[in-house]
Amino acid sequence: MSRAEQRDEADCVCSVGMKLTWDINDPKLPQDLKQFDPFQEWTDGYVRYIYSADDKNAQRHLSGWAMRNTNNHNCQILKKSCLGVVVCSRGCTLADGSRLQLRPAICDKARQKQQKKMCPNCNAALELLPCRGHSGYPVTNFWRVDCKAIFFQAKGVHDHPRPESKSETEARRSSVKRRVSSPPFTPKRRLIDALGPALLCVEPPERISFIEPNFPQHYPPFQSTESYYNPHNALGEAPPTLQKPANTRLYMGRPGYEFQGYLTSPTYPVTSDLCDPRSGSQIQVTPVLASSSTPSSSSAPLSSSSSSFDPQTKPPPAWKELLKSSAPYGDNHHYYSTEYPCRYPSNPPGSPAALQTIITTTTKVNSVLRFRQPLLSVGEKKGLPGCSSLLDDASSSYSTEVKVTDEPGGVIKSLSFPPEPLQTKTERTDGYDYHYAYPNTYRYDDY
DNA sequence: CCATGCGGGGGTA
DNA sequence: TACCCCCGCATGG
Structure with a gap:
């Protein structure tokens, strides 16, 4: 790599994964990686990240x-x-103006059980708002392990509010256990019973820590490019700097049909992604974050926010495209599907979204891989956990140069998302029901 | 209990 | 063949 390229890379406020051109299905993924992306908890959009295997x-x-x-x-x-x-x-509003946004249980049975419960606030039924951010299908995340790196690729743009994070859910769950075992019955108990661990966010934010210190719950005033690109960031000993772009992003409403800037749970730092093309409205954030949110910072190393530096990371509303009513969940969700603004975004013909759908295949890639890379050790088992790399035999290192080809990756790379103005005005028609404007997630503070 | 992964298998285009 | 989803099983916290 030339010096110029190195410098370029250093200056480029872009995730490592997005700088390289690759697709999760590629027979050969980039090799000899020197940098990794800091873990992204809230990825959204068609993004790619490369994390350290550690x-x-x-x-x-x-x-x-x-x-x-x-x-x-x-x-x-x-x-x-x-x-x-x-x-x-x-769509009731909680006492503090926030709304309930629970994390769907992953386990099918648990989820069914969860949905039978009532809203602790208005006693109405709870409803699962499915994700249809990927051409009508749920957004998908792909993980693939290569000896020294973990490749991540996401496809689709979430068309719904963020649920509480896993850590929050767990924190509450444990919290519930503690309480449930002691006090007999209190008004609050009812809520607990209603939502299980879901609504007991009584723990102070401090308690809600992520698995790794990498998850800044408190945002430092600044982050240098160095820290962002410091491989150690992804190793658990991250410096106390802002480095979680997606994570820090407030799920701002999308221009035209946003959630009116619904925020994530109160425990999340108040940061916004003013550079997010989808963020039609802007939020005043703390000086700290504001500094990294100014338009000019979109190219400044100060902010590691993927949302601010990578257009592909934060595609414009157009991405919500294709959420045609004919989608899988088309009818069931009368409420959401027909009124939820994000369900019906406009999608300019030939939008990246449309193109992106082209590269979403992963199933049975083995066969593809075999075709493309005879050397591939198909016999490898379980690539993810270990270092089963199917690239072991790939003696030649993958070119880290952008390859403008007809390959999926090339497509991605060549794509340039339409500037937000394009759809800043879509569908927020009058009829829009702001029930789903999520100013906040729920908060339980009637203690 | 429930999160996670795995893999068989059905349905659809 | 590609891709989506469901289901049961196993493991582990």
Whole structure:
């Protein structure tokens, strides 16, 4: 790599994964990686990240979104699809103005059970708002392990609010256990019973820590490019700097049909992604974050926010495209499907979204891989956990140069998302029911 | 209990 | 053949 390229890379405020051109299905993934991306908890959009194989969160295939394992019949690539978010079917507003946004249980049975419960606030039924962010199908995340790296690729743009994060859910769960075992019955107990661990967010934010220190719950005032690209970031000993782009992003409403800037749970840092093309409205954030949110910072190393540096990471509303009513969940969700603004975004013809759908295949990649790379050791078992790399034999290192080809990766790379103005005005027609404007997630503070 | 993974298998285009 | 989803099983916290 030339010096110029190195510099370029250093200056480029872009994730490592997105800088390289690759697709999760490629026979050969980039090799000799020198940098890794810090773990991203809330990925959204058609993004790619490359984590260190030592990154525990990556090893666990973690995601803030409730993702469930999906069988793609390919042991090399783990595929997970988004379950959406559980909300009050009535869309009631909690005392603090927030709304209920529970994390769908991953386990099918647990989820069914969960949905039978009532909204602790208005006693209405709870409803699962499915994700249809990927051409009508749930957003999918793909994980693939290569000896020294864990490749992550996401396809689709979540068209629903964020559920509480896994850590929050767990924190509450444990919290519930503690309480349930002591006090007999209190008004609050009712809520607990109603939602199980889901609504007991009584723990102070501090308690809700992520598996790794990498998850800044408190955002430091600044982050240098160095820290961002520091491989150690992904190793668990991350410096206390802002480095979780997606994670720090407030799920801002999308222009035209946003959730009116619904935020994630109160425990999340108040940061916004003003550079998010989808963020039509802007939020005033703390000076700290504001600094990394100014338009000019989109190219500044100060912010590691993927949302601010990578257009592909934050595709414009157009991405919500194809959420045609004919989609899988088309009718069931009268409420959401017909009124939920994000369900009906406009999608300019030939939008990246449309193109992207072209590269979403993963199933049975083995066969593909075999075709493309005879040397591939198909016999390899379980690529993910270990270092089963199917690339062991790939003596030649993968070119890290952008290859503009007809390959999936090439397509991605060549894509340039339409500037947000394009759809800043879509469908927020009058009829829009703001029931689903999520100013916040629920918060339980009637203690 | 429930999160996760795995893999068989059905349905559809 | 590609891709989606469901289901049961096993494991582990």
